[in-house]
Amino acid sequence: MRKTRAIRTERDLAVALEESLRGDTDLSWRITRAEAIADKTRADAVIHLQAGGKDFPFLAELKLKPTAELIATLAHRAAPHNHPWLLVAPRLSDRFVDLCRKAGIACLDLNGRVWVRRGTVLIDRSPSPSREPVIAATPEPDIFSAKSSRVPRAFLARRQAWTQADLVAATGVSRPLISRLLETLVRQGFLRREGGLRNSQWTVAEPDALLDEWVRxxxxxxxxxxxxxxxxxxxxxxxARQLLAASGSAPLAFTQWFAAQFRHPYTESLVLSAYVGNWPSEETLAALNAREVAAGGRLWLLRPQDEGVFQFTQVANGLPLVCDVQIYLDLLQVGLRGPDQAKALREWEGFRQ
Structure with a gap:
């Protein structure tokens, strides 16, 4: 396992940036702080990129943890002619690079990732796998890890404003983790926070972007x-009804093609798939005339890594279905025209209603 380097302060970031730019064997950089233009604009530095025989200067904004709001601010912040802003961070996620790209803001991180567009020059470089990974000293939580994903599921399954207390009750996620997840989701521009410290509520600001990031x-x-x-x-x-009756009090919810046909049918359901809390007993399998096979079965039983899939279920014809967003995710990475059904479901006006 490779050692990870942590950047604790913006001073650490500035020092590490100089080292990173000097060691870049693919691109030619020069960084200065003494230029008068940096003082006038309160830029952290002026970074010059030499490409195609030309010099491209940038006003650098160094941030340990950038936000979607900062990127929007940089897009509208006045800058002298020929000195656009460039965002520098220890690590930039795909989400932040996408935001910079859409806003026309150049960006780079200490892992070798670069996105720059100046005239006819376009540089879009992915992080270098050979570099020592660099992150901020207090990294963000993974919002789509098994248990953490319960929070984005809540915002995408229910069109409502949430308080921290409501989220704790609905998801079973601890308050400290929910607090960190909400901070991260707001920073990345997925959620919007309203109200004061004592009566804060959060709503989803960009549901499509949040779902796209989850898919990715x-x-x-x-x-x-x-x-x-x-x-x-x-x-x-x-x-399905026999399986539901046999499950008793154990959690069970149908998904994929079978669930989609009750929400927005598009393709014929050739497979019955359901999340289960426990594997079926021999008696249940005998009652269903079911036999386990390596492939080609028409009954798929799924044991989830996290029980959050059983939250925010819906009922159709007396059958429990996972939420629309879960149906969509579960269809994308399987065959049997699953992606076609997923696309039709998401484009349906009743999706997430």
Missing amino acids: RDVWTRRVTVRQYSILSPNLEKT
């Missing part, structure tokens, strides 16, 4: 264990 980070095979079963009955809904 989601890995189906890491968050579920799948068992497939061969079943004789051609009636999937009948089998």
Whole structure:
């Protein structure tokens, strides 16, 4: 496992930036602080990039933890002619690079990531895998890890304002973690905070961007264990009701094609899939005439890494379904026209309603 370097202060960031730019073997940089223009604009430094035989100066804004609001501010902040702003951070996520790209703000981090557009010059470089990873000393929580993902699911499943207390009660996530997740989601521009310190509420500001980021980070095979079963009955809904009756008090919720047909049918459901809290007993399998197979089964039972998938369920024809966002995510990384059904579901006007 590679050692990770932590940047604790903006002074540390400035020193590490100079080292990083000097060691860049692909691009030619020069950084100064004595230029008068830096004093006039209160820039942290002036960074020059030499590319295509030209010199491109930038006003540098160094931040340990940039925010979506800062990027919007830089996009509208006055800058002298030919000296646009450049955001520098220890580490820039795909989300922040996307925000910079859309705002026309150049950016770079200490991991080698660079996005710059100046006239006909475009540089879009990914982080270098050979570099020692660099992060801020207090890294952000992973908003899409198993348990943390309960919070974005809450905002995408319910169109409402949430308080911290409401989120704790609805998701079972601890208040300290929820506080950190909310701070991160606001910083990245996904959520909006309203009210004062004692009566704060949070609403989703960019639901599509939040869902897109979740899709980008989601890995189906890491968050579920799948068992497939061969079943004789051609009636999937009948089998679903038998499975529901046999589950008793154990959690169960249907997903993927079978659930989508009750929300917004697009493709024929050839597979019955359900999240289960426990694997079925031999008696249940016998009652369903089900036999476990390696592949090609028409019954898929899914054991989730985290039980958050059972939160914010909905009911259709007496059958529990996971929320629309979960159905969508579960369809994207499987075959049998799953992505086509996912696309149709998301484009439907009733999605997330």
